[in-house]
Amino acid sequence: MAHAHTVKRYTGLMDWLTTVDHKKIGILYLIGGGLFFLLGGLEAILIRIQLMYPQNDFLDASTYNQVLTMHGTTMIFLAVMPIIFAFMNAIIPLQIGARDVAYPFVNAVGFWMFFLGGLLLNVSWFFNGAPDAGWTSYVPLANNEYSGKGVDFYVLGLQIAGIGTLAGGINFLVTIINMRAPGMTFMRMPLFTWTSFITSALILFAFPAITVGLVLLMFERLFSANYFDVAAGGNIVLWQHIFWIFGHPEVYILILPAFGIISEIVSTFARKRLFGYSAMVFATALIGFLGFMVWVHHMFTTGLGPIGNAIFSIATMLIAIPTGIKIFNWIFTMWGGQYSFNTASLFAAGFIPTFVMGGVTGVMLAAPAADWQYHDSYFVVAHFHYVIVGGLVFGLLAGLHYWWPKMFGRMLNETIGKFSFWTFFIGFHMTFLVQHFLGLWGMPRRIFTFLENQGLDELNFISTIGALLMGVSTIAILVNIAVTQMKPRNAPADPWDGRTLEWSIPSPAPEYNFKQIPLVRGLDALFKEKIEGKKEMTPAEPLGPIHMPSPSILPFTMSIGLFIAGFGFMYARWDFDNGFLDAIFGHYIVAGAGLLITLVSMLLRSVFDDHGYHIEVEELEKEVHA
Amino acid sequence: MAANHHTHETNKPHRYEGPKNHLITFAVSILLTALAFFAVMANLGKTFTIMFIVLLAIVQAAFQLYVWMHAKDRGHTYAKIGIFMGGIIALTAVAAVVYWMWW
Amino acid sequence: MSATHHAHGSLPAEPEKATLEGRNKILGFWLFLGGETVLFGTLFATFLGYNNVKGIGDGPDPAHLFDLKLVALATLILLVSSLTSVFAVQAMHRHDKSKMLLWFGVTVVLGLAFLGLEIYEFVHYVHEGHTFSTSAFSSAFYTLVGFHGAHVLFGSLWIALLMLQLVKKGLTVVTAPKCYVAALYWHFVDLVWVFIFTVVYLMSKVG
Amino acid sequence: MSRWKQLWRIVPLLAMLSLLLSGCGQENLSALQPKGPVAEKQLTLITISISVMIFVLIVVFVLYAYVLVKYRRKKGQTEYPKQVEGNHKLEIIWTVIPFFLLLIIAVPTVKYTFELDKDYSKDPNALQVRVSAHQFWWEFEYLDQKVKTAQDLVIPTGRVVSFHLETADVIHSFWVPALGGKKDTNPGMTNYLFLKANEPGVYLGKCAELCGQSHALMDFKVRAVPQEEFDRWITAMQTPTKEPATELAKQGETIFKQSCISCHAIYATDDKGERRVLGGGAGPNLVNFGNRETVAGILYNSDEIGGPIDPEKQKKNVRDWLKDPQKIKPGNMMPNLQKVEGSQMEYVVEGGPLSDQQIDALVEFLVGQKQ
Numbered sequence A: 001m002a003h004a005h006t007v008k009r010y011t012g013l014m015d016w017l018t019t020v021d022h023k024k025i026g027i028l029y030l031i032g033g034g035l036f037f038l039l040g041g042l043e044a045i046l047i048r049i050q051l052m053y054p055q056n057d058f059l060d061a062s063t064y065n066q067v068l069t070m071h072g073t074t075m076i077f078l079a080v081m082p083i084i085f086a087f088m089n090a091i092i093p094l095q096i097g098a099r100d101v102a103y104p105f106v107n108a109v110g111f112w113m114f115f116l117g118g119l120l121l122n123v124s125w126f127f128n129g130a131p132d133a134g135w136t137s138y139v140p141l142a143n144n145e146y147s148g149k150g151v152d153f154y155v156l157g158l159q160i161a162g163i164g165t166l167a168g169g170i171n172f173l174v175t176i177i178n179m180r181a182p183g184m185t186f187m188r189m190p191l192f193t194w195t196s197f198i199t200s201a202l203i204l205f206a207f208p209a210i211t212v213g214l215v216l217l218m219f220e221r222l223f224s225a226n227y228f229d230v231a232a233g234g235n236i237v238l239w240q241h242i243f244w245i246f247g248h249p250e251v252y253i254l255i256l257p258a259f260g261i262i263s264e265i266v267s268t269f270a271r272k273r274l275f276g277y278s279a280m281v282f283a284t285a286l287i288g289f290l291g292f293m294v295w296v297h298h299m300f301t302t303g304l305g306p307i308g309n310a311i312f313s314i315a316t317m318l319i320a321i322p323t324g325i326k327i328f329n330w331i332f333t334m335w336g337g338q339y340s341f342n343t344a345s346l347f348a349a350g351f352i353p354t355f356v357m358g359g360v361t362g363v364m365l366a367a368p369a370a371d372w373q374y375h376d377s378y379f380v381v382a383h384f385h386y387v388i389v390g391g392l393v394f395g396l397l398a399g400l401h402y403w404w405p406k407m408f409g410r411m412l413n414e415t416i417g418k419f420s421f422w423t424f425f426i427g428f429h430m431t432f433l434v435q436h437f438l439g440l441w442g443m444p445r446r447i448f449t450f451l452e453n454q455g456l457d458e459l460n461f462i463s464t465i466g467a468l469l470m471g472v473s474t475i476a477i478l479v480n481i482a483v484t485q486m487k488p489r490n491a492p493a494d495p496w497d498g499r500t501l502e503w504s505i506p507s508p509a510p511e512y513n514f515k516q517i518p519l520v521r522g523l524d525a526l527f528k529e530k531i532e533g534k535k536e537m538t539p540a541e542p543l544g545p546i547h548m549p550s551p552s553i554l555p556f557t558m559s560i561g562l563f564i565a566g567f568g569f570m571y572a573r574w575d576f577d578n579g580f581l582d583a584i585f586g587h588y589i590v591a592g593a594g595l596l597i598t599l600v601s602m603l604l605r606s607v608f609d610d611h612g613y614h615i616e617v618e619e620l621e622k623e624v625h626a
Numbered sequence B: 001m002a003a004n005h006h007t008h009e010t011n012k013p014h015r016y017e018g019p020k021n022h023l024i025t026f027a028v029s030i031l032l033t034a035l036a037f038f039a040v041m042a043n044l045g046k047t048f049t050i051m052f053i054v055l056l057a058i059v060q061a062a063f064q065l066y067v068w069m070h071a072k073d074r075g076h077t078y079a080k081i082g083i084f085m086g087g088i089i090a091l092t093a094v095a096a097v098v099y100w101m102w103w
Numbered sequence C: 001m002s003a004t005h006h007a008h009g010s011l012p013a014e015p016e017k018a019t020l021e022g023r024n025k026i027l028g029f030w031l032f033l034g035g036e037t038v039l040f041g042t043l044f045a046t047f048l049g050y051n052n053v054k055g056i057g058d059g060p061d062p063a064h065l066f067d068l069k070l071v072a073l074a075t076l077i078l079l080v081s082s083l084t085s086v087f088a089v090q091a092m093h094r095h096d097k098s099k100m101l102l103w104f105g106v107t108v109v110l111g112l113a114f115l116g117l118e119i120y121e122f123v124h125y126v127h128e129g130h131t132f133s134t135s136a137f138s139s140a141f142y143t144l145v146g147f148h149g150a151h152v153l154f155g156s157l158w159i160a161l162l163m164l165q166l167v168k169k170g171l172t173v174v175t176a177p178k179c180y181v182a183a184l185y186w187h188f189v190d191l192v193w194v195f196i197f198t199v200v201y202l203m204s205k206v207g
Numbered sequence D: 001m002s003r004w005k006q007l008w009r010i011v012p013l014l015a016m017l018s019l020l021l022s023g024c025g026q027e028n029l030s031a032l033q034p035k036g037p038v039a040e041k042q043l044t045l046i047t048i049s050i051s052v053m054i055f056v057l058i059v060v061f062v063l064y065a066y067v068l069v070k071y072r073r074k075k076g077q078t079e080y081p082k083q084v085e086g087n088h089k090l091e092i093i094w095t096v097i098p099f100f101l102l103l104i105i106a107v108p109t110v111k112y113t114f115e116l117d118k119d120y121s122k123d124p125n126a127l128q129v130r131v132s133a134h135q136f137w138w139e140f141e142y143l144d145q146k147v148k149t150a151q152d153l154v155i156p157t158g159r160v161v162s163f164h165l166e167t168a169d170v171i172h173s174f175w176v177p178a179l180g181g182k183k184d185t186n187p188g189m190t191n192y193l194f195l196k197a198n199e200p201g202v203y204l205g206k207c208a209e210l211c212g213q214s215h216a217l218m219d220f221k222v223r224a225v226p227q228e229e230f231d232r233w234i235t236a237m238q239t240p241t242k243e244p245a246t247e248l249a250k251q252g253e254t255i256f257k258q259s260c261i262s263c264h265a266i267y268a269t270d271d272k273g274e275r276r277v278l279g280g281g282a283g284p285n286l287v288n289f290g291n292r293e294t295v296a297g298i299l300y301n302s303d304e305i306g307g308p309i310d311p312e313k314q315k316k317n318v319r320d321w322l323k324d325p326q327k328i329k330p331g332n333m334m335p336n337l338q339k340v341e342g343s344q345m346e347y348v349v350e351g352g353p354l355s356d357q358q359i360d361a362l363v364e365f366l367v368g369q370k371q
Ligand code: HEA
Pocket: A136, A251, A252, A254, A255, A297, A298, A316, A317, A319, A320, A321, A323, A324, A325, A327, A355, A356, A357, A358, A359, A360, A361, A362, A363, A364, A365, A366, A367, A371, A374, A375, A376, A380, A383, A384, A387, A388, A391, A392, D053, D056, D060, D097, D098, D099, D101, D102
């Protein structure tokens, strides 16, 4: 083992570019996703300002469509999914008592692909305009003929980000299957790990569908394929099927981890074990499975005929049952408990009723004959913001406050935290409750303006004010983070009287997570030790040197390569009015060069083995006292 | 299913396995392919032929999965779940597109 | 549990599963294949959408265009290559590096032969007026079959690269899982072909 | 019991909510004020499901409020509460009850889904109308009457109208909330949808599928009239308009025939001096334009929806439209008639640019297009 000791450690920017430490990657995901959230939120604010008054001319029609498309796309793919990944990265290995994830390198690849894919999507603003065909990019509107160059950015940016997400998903599946500490059986796993496990499985099976969809759209737009050209025998409904075969599971990819977070927080702050744990696990898996069988509910007005509509309607409604199981189990976890309130538990408490309100409107939408009235109206906008913002974002904000000390070693300020909760909660309901009525009163979605004298003015105004209130809340959260960052790093290991393994190690977690892998003896492993009067986990192994993977710049270069190749493909048939640019793009030189960078990086990775390095026992002893 | 149990199962000492099963699978594959070929040539009616040759393909795929790719061996629970789920979802997609793309 | 602990010791019976890294790799790869199943499923759906029902569009009728003899040959080649990659893995279990190289070599050659046939076939079709942009059907056809072809190409390059590594680094607990996984990939690509053969080519002659 | 007291507190809230639900929304636009049997059935289904959902919400909220109030952490609670694993009886209850609740919705859902998807396209008693959606306007063709119009759809009350939904470009969606709806117009396919109006009135129609820049402005009007009036309207549509009476209007017709007719159909005098419908179909059909509720589907010619046309308003609308169509409906296909600074429409109409006087002539001609 002579070669294993050369410790390569970078500092500063290089450290972040090369890191393969899942906790740092978690932080990177949080920063990346957070920035995109602010961007998507800003776009939401622009949308709402435009819709504040009838016939407002704050944004013109074309800009509005771009803002709308980018708001949806950014929020779904670049904001909330990465933030989910941030928590998965930061927490899952700790919850299952692992030193690392299964593929630290692939994990880093996943992050950089997401980030550069997202960047590619967003630089469209500075080139030929952002995509403008809605986040669903229905053809033929998304074909060259009817939409701008921006849709190319959508296609390639999402493709790259999607590959990253898929890589991340596989990483977590294998980590959870193979890397659990001794005694950490599946049925002892914390619920956040469980839901993330199912979410990863959904990613594995749903993302390939959108990969194909995006490939088709790319070939259609860039290489003159004809899948969607009616004159050539094409069919536009194909895109809708493929998009929603991915798209519906996607919404459960989003919500399941939030269910996990809520389960953790409710149980911790009620100081009770989760009520009906096995039912919760079962319900999660069932939701995941059913999630693949219901996508046609987005297509009730496409005209598939009553048989298809009815089948998918019933399948959709069935999802209410396992979801209800979860809701009632949370309530009964709190029943007989001692729920205490702080920012994290407030957001969790806000989640439950709000999500139920969004869920029940989902079931209403699932009735085709009624959906013919709701579809593509603000009723749908209200539904999905209730589940996504009132559900998922509440969950993520709860998780943020809950795990912040574990990720950063500092406690967020409670006063500002509570302020941000109340402004967000009130602002949210103000924005979206009224949108149900707007929809029922005849307001279609995706409209850049509405005429006066249609009875829609007041509610739109209220909705905008609510959105601004959410903006205030977001700023408060940012202030909170800034204030906290200036305080000393003094968070205790276990600030909330936690029940799961992540609270058994220091805050923030050391780079090797567990000095000694713990022995797990039951559900809520740490709590089990606590009630038996022990302060910490029993180790499952003697103290020894710990093997760590080496940092590497290759994940970054791989992704940069694809980023460049993306541009190359997009502009291969573009007329630059510039001989040099025309030559290098027109002959696929840029595209080829980008792909080459990626392939060479992959080759280097394959040929040179990573032997990693060891952290020796002496070093481990030292860090404890530090 | 305990974690240590799982690692255990993949660590089982391995008996050297001869080429017999693999050759049988090869022969089966050739046979099934030929059978499908003849079924098409024999004009047995559209629906029947399609169902029949798709069935043959599935049988052949199963053989290859189980023998050549070792899915029959221990420690392949998740492998099988993965492929099986993938297959179900792929089939759903195919069925939907075939039934609900044109009307 | 690191790769380096075993790298220089005596090789266990199944070197690909000797380390946690190796087991992770194999498991992850299987799951990846699950995802690939959906990927090809979606491509098949696309193809069937245009093949089965209406909308074939312009261009020659696939029933006359497709040449089954050529396709049967391609099928045979791919089947044999799958078998040879099995032999390579068996050789690996016997720690017989040179046999491994031999069988992997045969696999790569067969893979390239398959690709040659496919390129020949495509060129022929294009001459017959069945180009990528002829119709929705032709676009879907080239996308499905071409995606598979790209997999064969990638697999061939990958296995060739692994052969180089085998020569340079020998059969170790680090190289073994890579070889095993590459063989899995190769089988999967063959398996997809079984369906392409059935659904694309044979079915075009039915009815 | 305190739980029931909690419930009572919610009642006024609920009452307010249902008031909001039933009493509000603009007549002629709101799906909650149905004006035909389709929308009525849909409202029934909506009401059934809302009632079930409100029941679910009450149960959850009451339980939840109770738990939040009763089981919050109190000072001095240091002991952990009892760690409960679960309760099979309870878990069965909250699996089975939702199942039955769903059944309450599912049965009428399936019933209406089949009922409202019925195909009347071959029914001789139904009025057959082909709807052809364009970026960003609607064309309506009365198949048996051989009449075409745009933006204003006129239907008889009390009679099933079977719509054949088609599109000339991208996907649009045909939605008249007060009458029921909606269904997409898919390229290369025809969808069928039927609606029926109970009483005379003007109902607002919308495009409900993002179709490009002016998706928001792709409105249309449905004017439901008694059968006799409908018949009169059809006859009027089929009868050629008279020659323009004024000089200005005559000049307008000449300009129209030179610059507009390649896209817009209208009654005009052909080479043989005969008055008949002339012109192309790339733009909205302008037959009987002078009687339309709106210009371009969004500029109202009357003070209130369905009210009498105010001629001044109408003229202003037509003039506004002709002077800068891109400003009123960004991204539409109509060329500019005059030079417009910074317009996204690059070309100017054949024979243009027109002077203000010429535009006035066109306005005069167009508003006179009625019986
Ligand atoms: C996190 C995201 C998320 C989640 C969790 C859900 C959850 C659900 N959604 Fe939603 N949905 C979206 C995100 C989400 N959705 C988005 C983004 C869109 C729009 C996409 C677009 O067009 O842009 C959409 C659109 C959408 C439509 C299409 C509407 C249309 O375009 O016409 C439908 C139709 O069926 C639907 C249904 C449902 C259902 C039945 C659930 C269920 O899972 C809800 C289940 C939960 C409950 C029911 C509450 C708790 C249960 C109980 C308390 C038990 C008792 C309850 C009963 C008996 C009812 N959703």
